[in-house]
Amino acid sequence: MYLLYGGPGNANLAPHAALQEAGLAEGSDYRFVKLDLKAGEHRKPDYLALNPHGVVPALVIEKDGSRQIVCEAAAILMHIADLYPASGLAPTPGSAERAAYYQWITYLTNTVQARFMNFYHADYFIDGSAGQAAVKAKADTALKEHFAHIDATLAKHGPYLLGDAFSAADLFLFMLTRWGRNLSRPARDFPQVGKHFERVLARPAVRRTLAIEGIS
Ligand SMILES: N[C@@H](CCC(=O)N[C@@H](CS)C(=O)NCC(=O)O)C(=O)O
Incomplete structure (x- = not known):
């Protein structure tokens, strides 16, 4: 259990x-x-x-x-x-796909997810409303850059992060895309990221x- x-x-x-x-x-x-x-x-x-x-x-x-x-x-x-x-959900250990899988999940968690912490919890990083607004604005810019990078990668090598094969990395991206609905340009507005989101959302x-x- x-x-x-x-x-x-x-x-x-x-x-x-x-x-x-x-x-x-x-x-x-x-x-x-x-x-x-x-x-x-x-x-x-x-x-x-x-x-x-x-x-x-x-x-x-x-x-x-x-x-x-x-x-x-x-x-x-x-x-x-x-x-x-x-x-x-995970490619064979030791394969090239497995390395790409580790790379995506690590990037998504230690870089993109961390920026969401700045975006939603600027109060954890600085005191005062002016400073917090500045931290949030920087995070918003950085997150849009990250989603633009993901979008470009999906355009070249999609439809999933590992190409044709769906993996656990796509579940992580799905979660972050959902969190990205409050960005000044919502994450789903990036065309390939939006398509990826719909594709994962359709899974029973x-x-x-x-x-x-x-x-x-
Ligand atoms: N590195 C942790 C971070 C988890 C995290 O930040 N969770 C948020 C919700 S999405 C939380 O519990 N926040 C509660 C708080 O900050 O008080 C992980 O990936 O599991």
């Missing part, structure tokens, strides 16, 4: 979609434990015992009487892909994930 802790549409969305892509059922194979971030449930001692950074997601794996906790959205995503190779597993999280 898995317990995936998260909030609607938060960084849990990509790993959650991976559980669904792997054919697992909410309620029997795993439980999505919805936290109310606005009410600060992710800062309560019970949750901090799982993820000491007080951020979502956290995955609890209960198996054969033992319990393992995995944090970091990208790590959880890749672990699920590895646990369920039949899902086809992704639709089920959104329904379980209560978002559209």
Whole structure:
């Protein structure tokens, strides 16, 4: 049994979609434990015992009487892909495609996702409304540059990040594109990124994930 802790549409969305892509059922194979971030449930001692950074997601794996906790959205995503190779979410280890897969997921998490933190949480980086507006504006510019880069890559080598093969990296991009709806140029406005988003959105597993999280 898995317990995936998260909030609607938060960084849990990509790993959650991976559980669904792997054919697992909410309620029997795993439980999505919805936290109310606005009410600060992710800062309560019970949750901090799982993820000491007080951020979502956290995955609890209960198996054969033992319990393992995995944090970091990208790590959880890749672990699920590895646990369920039949899902086809990760290319063969050691292959050129696997290297590209690592490259995309690492870039998406440590560069693009980090810029979203600047965009949505400028208050974590600087005090005062003027400084925060400046941090947010810089993040907005940087994120548009990143989506332009992704768009150009998809135009050349798409329709997915690895070309013809859908992978877990596409679930991560889908999540970030959704977060990009509040940019001064929404991420989906980049033509190839928009098409990629629609393609991933049409996947039954992704639709089920959104329904379980209560978002559209
Ligand atoms: N590096 C972490 C970051 C996760 C993260 O920032 N999660 C946000 C939601 S998308 C969060 O929990 N924020 C709560 C807060 O900042 O108080 C990961 O990728 O798992």
